[in-house]
Amino acid sequence: MQRREEFIIGVDIGGTNTVVGLVGPRGSLHTSTIETMSKGDPALFVNRLRREITTLQGGIPPESILKGIGIASPAANSQAGTIEDPANFSWGTVAIVNMMKKYFDIPIAITNDGNAAALGEMEFGVARGMRNFIVITLGTGVGSGIVVDRRLLFGQNGWAGELGHVIIEEAGRECGCGRAGCLETYISAPGICRTTLELLASRHEESALRNIGPRDLTAQTVCEHARNGDLIAIEAFEIAGTILGRWLANATAIFDPEAFILFGGVANAGEILLKPVRASFTKHLMNFYRGRVQLVASQLQKGHAGVLGASVLISRPEYFPSQEPSDIGSSISSTG
Amino acid sequence: MQRREEFIIGVDIGGTNTVVGLVGPRGSLHTSTIETMSKGDPALFVNRLRREITTLQGGIPPESILKGIGIASPAANSQAGTIEDPANFSWGTVAIVNMMKKYFDIPIAITNDGNAAALGEMEFGVARGMRNFIVITLGTGVGSGIVVDRRLLFGQNGWAGELGHVIIEEAGRECGCGRAGCLETYISAPGICRTTLELLASRHEESALRNIGPRDLTAQTVCEHARNGDLIAIEAFEIAGTILGRWLANATAIFDPEAFILFGGVANAGEILLKPVRASFTKHLMNFYRGRVQLVASQLQKGHAGVLGASVLISRPEYFPSQEPSDIGSSISSTG
Numbered sequence: 001m002q003r004r005e006e007f008i009i010g011v012d013i014g015g016t017n018t019v020v021g022l023v024g025p026r027g028s029l030h031t032s033t034i035e036t037m038s039k040g041d042p043a044l045f046v047n048r049l050r051r052e053i054t055t056l057q058g059g060i061p062p063e064s065i066l067k068g069i070g071i072a073s074p075a076a077n078s079q080a081g082t083i084e085d086p087a088n089f090s091w092g093t094v095a096i097v098n099m100m101k102k103y104f105d106i107p108i109a110i111t112n113d114g115n116a117a118a119l120g121e122m123e124f125g126v127a128r129g130m131r132n133f134i135v136i137t138l139g140t141g142v143g144s145g146i147v148v149d150r151r152l153l154f155g156q157n158g159w160a161g162e163l164g165h166v167i168i169e170e171a172g173r174e175c176g177c178g179r180a181g182c183l184e185t186y187i188s189a190p191g192i193c194r195t196t197l198e199l200l201a202s203r204h205e206e207s208a209l210r211n212i213g214p215r216d217l218t219a220q221t222v223c224e225h226a227r228n229g230d231l232i233a234i235e236a237f238e239i240a241g242t243i244l245g246r247w248l249a250n251a252t253a254i255f256d257p258e259a260f261i262l263f264g265g266v267a268n269a270g271e272i273l274l275k276p277v278r279a280s281f282t283k284h285l286m287n288f289y290r291g292r293v294q295l296v297a298s299q300l301q302k303g304h305a306g307v308l309g310a311s312v313l314i315s316r317p318e319y320f321p322s323q324e325p326s327d328i329g330s331s332i333s334s335t336g
Numbered sequence: 337m338q339r340r341e342e343f344i345i346g347v348d349i350g351g352t353n354t355v356v357g358l359v360g361p362r363g364s365l366h367t368s369t370i371e372t373m374s375k376g377d378p379a380l381f382v383n384r385l386r387r388e389i390t391t392l393q394g395g396i397p398p399e400s401i402l403k404g405i406g407i408a409s410p411a412a413n414s415q416a417g418t419i420e421d422p423a424n425f426s427w428g429t430v431a432i433v434n435m436m437k438k439y440f441d442i443p444i445a446i447t448n449d450g451n452a453a454a455l456g457e458m459e460f461g462v463a464r465g466m467r468n469f470i471v472i473t474l475g476t477g478v479g480s481g482i483v484v485d486r487r488l489l490f491g492q493n494g495w496a497g498e499l500g501h502v503i504i505e506e507a508g509r510e511c512g513c514g515r516a517g518c519l520e521t522y523i524s525a526p527g528i529c530r531t532t533l534e535l536l537a538s539r540h541e542e543s544a545l546r547n548i549g550p551r552d553l554t555a556q557t558v559c560e561h562a563r564n565g566d567l568i569a570i571e572a573f574e575i576a577g578t579i580l581g582r583w584l585a586n587a588t589a590i591f592d593p594e595a596f597i598l599f600g601g602v603a604n605a606g607e608i609l610l611k612p613v614r615a616s617f618t619k620h621l622m623n624f625y626r627g628r629v630q631l632v633a634s635q636l637q638k639g640h641a642g643v644l645g646a647s648v649l650i651s652r653p654e655y656f657p658s659q660e661p662s663d664i665g666s667s668i669s670s671t672g
Contacts, residue, residue: 131492132491132492146590148484148489148491148657149487149490149657151485153484153591154485154592155468155484155591155592155593156467156468156592156593156594156628157592157628158592159592159624159625160590160591160592161590162589162590162622163589163590165589165622166586166589166590167582167585167586167620170582177622177623178623179620179622246503246506249503250502250503253498253499253501253502254482254496254497254498254499254502254590255489255491255496256490256491256492256493256494256495256496256497257491257492258492284503284515286498286501286513286515287513287514288495289495292492292493321484321485
């Protein structure tokens with residue numbers, strides 16, 4: 001008898017759009033997009049998500065099975081199966097796994113964006129075959145997915161990997177987490193804008209960025225100006241890259257990884273960011289690590305990475321910390 | 337047939353003395369001490385160590401077995417079975433596992449002090465039953481043993497956990513590693529002495545510490561003066577504690593551990609150090625961790641902790657990262 005082909009639904013919840021994908025054998029992928037409406041009613045979102053998944057289910061060949069649903073979300077709690085009041089959402093806490101289980105009698109699991117990115121890179125991206133690596137997500141916030149000996153680092157409550165909230169400067173920039181000086185306030189997209197404003201204040205250099213109101217300034221705009229040779233814009237990325245590079249050297253002393261993979265909107269700046277990151281990383285690295293740690297940008301197609309990573313929640317339970325199958329069951333809700 | 341009782345030899349190599357212990361069932365322990373002679377010939381050390389082990393072996397009851405030898409050492413390379421040029425030793429690289437295997441046809445394994453301390457705490461100390469915790473070793477240097485989901489974090493080359501060499505201040509104090517601003521230069525025993533000297537330079541306050549030449553100053557002396565109310569000495573520990581507490585808050589964001597266990601000479605300062613560490617840790621911690629992370633000093637008897645921890649290298653192969661028995665064999669040299 002031929003083995004039935006297995007499909008998995010991957011869901012990548014973002015602040016604006018949510019990508020839903022049907023991941024088939026050998027990573028084949030069919031995706032569609034719905035609006036997240038992060039200021040709306042989360043119950044309506046779950047309902048629209050359910051319909052979208054049902055539509056995608058129609059594309060599964062007869063005799064094949066839908067193995068489960070994996071969800072990547074900001075502020076995800078893997079153990080509770082909830083999304084817990086993400087920044088810039090008005091959802092409060094959403095018990096999304098339980099809500100979805102009413103409709104789908106298959107395993108459903110959730111994790112945060114950073115962990116999903118790491119799972120995607122390990123299964124489909126540049127981290128294939130690696131045992132120890134760290135994905136740094138650089139966007140509106142800064143997060144990470146940390147893989148130790150081919151397993152995700154979750155920590156005691158599932159909160160590990162908040163690299164964005166390592167304090168790098170005592171009494172530094174105010175952070176959304178209520179503290180000050182967090183790494184995120186310097187190297188996230190808004191952090192790069194804050195650095196740009198500081199430079200515009202402290203320098204006399206001419207810059208087209210002086211024509212943009214602080215509220216309208218984006219890291220992408222700063223990046224475009226850097227590509228056009230704007231010295232203030234270039235320096236803003238150099239400062240971010242230097243801070244990030246130093247921090248990756250610190251993370252190397254802690255984790256001894258094979259690679260760092262930069263992921264997300266800010267990482268799309270490419271060499272504008274990567275060049276100063278590499279210079280600072282090399283400068284701050286302990287001698288015996290030189291030449292041993294890769295520093296690369298994610299190669300996964302934008303819009304696919306989150307969905308692919310989320311699907312790995314279902315396809316690869318061995319990537320999770322607990323060895324006991326009973327424990328795996330607590331983070332992947334089992335069928336009724 | 338009764339199961340034969342198992343004994344393990346634990347070896348704790350320090351800069352001055354090496355403690356050798358025979359660890360029996362239920363953690364029973366008989367120890368003896370030899371001089372390390374870290375400036376002498378390492379071959380002579382290995383020979384003296386062999387004789388000491390042979391003597392201890394005589395204490396094993398008939399019908400019992402010696403299961404293996406576990407070694408804790410500074411600058412240990414678990415994979416290679418070597419001690420690699422520790423600071424303040426004149427040994428160069430010593431292939432101690434292979435040298436010992438000529439005499440003992442049993443498993444022999446080695447790891448660094450931080451990892452051995454973590455193993456000791458997990459099996460015999462305050463970390464019994466914990467899944468995720470970090471031991472910080474505070475002495476001449478600063479290191480750590482990091483346990484993730486009941487397994488030691490080794491990293492790709494076995495170098496993980498060098499918390500002492502996280503850079504906390506750009507262009508900060510010169511460090512023995514060739515860089516500057518490493519955590520170790522502020523919170524190790526010599527780091528506390530450096531802070532004391534800075535305070536003596538910047539303050540007018542009277543202090544008995546002004547009578548001690550910088551070369552003769554030790555962290556223990558500073559600690560004794562702090563206990564006697566010397567304001568400079570108290571502030572030196574407050575500064576170290578504040579820096580350490582902030583760093584433990586950062587490590588919490590990264591690892592989401594159940595506990596930090598402070599271990600080693602500087603940790604023996606007790607509340608003089610722990611009080612400012614706790615205050616700073618609480619101040620810098622992300623809100624949702626409050627009340628969730630323990631901060632304690634090791635309770636293992638001084639002189640026993642290293643030996644007990646080293647013995648766990650042999651008794652608990654499941655604490656090591658690799659799941660495959662063949663991989664465990666590469667860090668624990670197997671019998672002929």
